[in-house]
Amino acid sequence: MNSEEEFYDAETGLESDDSCEVSFKDALVFDSKQVTDGGDEQENGVWERRKILPAEMISRNNYSVWNILKKCIGMELSKIALSIRFLAGHSCPSQWERTGKPFNPLLGETYELIREDEGYRLISEQVSHHPPVSAFHAQSLKQEFEFHGSIYPKLKFWGKSVEAEPKGTMTLELLKYKEAYTWTNPMCCVHNIILGKLWIEQYGTVEIVNHSTGDKCVLNFKPCGMFGKELHKVEGHIQDKSKKKRRVIYGKWTECMYSVDPKVYETYRKSEKKSGGDSKKLKQGHSCEAEDTDEMPEVQETVTVIPGSALLWRITPRPAHSAQMYNFTSFAMTLNELEPGMERLLAPTDCRLRPDIRAMEIGDMDLSSTEKERLEEKQRASCRERSVQEEEWSTRWFQLGTNPHTGAEDWLYTGGYFDRNYTDCPNIY
DSSP states (O other): OOSSHHHHTEEESOOOTTOOOOOGGGSOOOSOOOOOTTOEEOTTSOEEOOSSOSSOOOOOTTSOHHHHHTTOTTSOGGGOOOOHHHHHHOOOOTTTTOOOOOOOOOTTOEEEEEETTTTEEEEEEEEETTTTEEEEEEEETTSSEEEEEEEOEEEEEOSSEEEEEEOOOEEEEETTTTEEEEEOOOEEEEEOSSSSOOEEEEEEEEEEEETTTOOEEEEEEOOOOSSSTTTTEEEEEEEOTTOOEEEEEEEETTTEEEEEOHHHHHHHHHHHHHTTTTOSOOOOOOOSSSOSOOOOOOOOOOOOOOTTOEEEEEEOOOOTTGGGTTTOOHHHHHTTOOOTTOTTTSOTTBGGGOHHHHHHHTTOHHHHHHHHHHHHHHHHHHHHHHHHHTOOOOOSSEEEEEOTTTOSEEEEEOSOGGGTOOTTOOOOO
């Protein structure tokens, strides 16, 4: 459930009197004094989220990835069982350096996130195992927005790289303005999954449609190209329903994004071309399927700002110790934390209660491996039993329906999770 993180760990250059920020003093306070998982408690009694993980990142230097992957060419990657050490040794702006294969979610597994200090809450559920589909629904605590969708990556293994084609639709509803936006995420490729340094590129065209006004934002995530000059770059524009360009968008999805008036942008580009800035035409096209080398190009981390541009978004710097913590962002560091008193509130299907993940987090890899095997066998046994009984899996918090804005099939939240009635939750752990 990896699309949410890149949204919440960002800074914005926009300011408004209608900001929904909530002071940290209003954060949820638990009645327990217990301190767990490297967290701490502030003097005023408000829980302070952890800044480090309970155990150091393990190394996979002595683990043969090739022995596993050489058997997998042509297979659906979601069906491949991998060792705990492979899952841990590899850990999207928050994810471009965190390229590890995550634990496969169990069917019915859930995750809730309540951030009263940020003014939102989220619930997600693994609604399908083959193919793997995660549905999520986030909402403002002040009824200002709803953000929902499904994560369904279709994976292709090319030998030394893995390409992910996104299938799920993202929907953002701005309730205050009665506007609804939908889009599909770009293609993603992870390079050097067997040897060398892992690196990610995203490419393809993303269209964000405003179904209320007919406006559209068209973003081109540029492929790396032959010499890496375009790596991580994004360019596009916002157009009204008559297709007239209103703003140009540019930047890097790993760094920052700006907008500028189209006339200013064109004038700048013409000037740049005259000065020789575009004298070398680089061959474009993504490199997942056929390439001579998978070596990561040298990343140029500076976006040239066109005069008159407005900053839209800037990524939050990672903590200094991020490299020793699976390249987690500060936000990601907190996601698996069990705050005091939380266990009695969570659904029994919440992944923070999953024993193999908890064991890995504290560094007990043997226990984690044993629990992972037990949970996977339990899931297979449940599947066999349903097959014998000719029963279909029943999702708990989401159901297939029709997206009211696109008319396409979509996973929709049925509500009720935060009423804390878990009587119908499956026993998956």
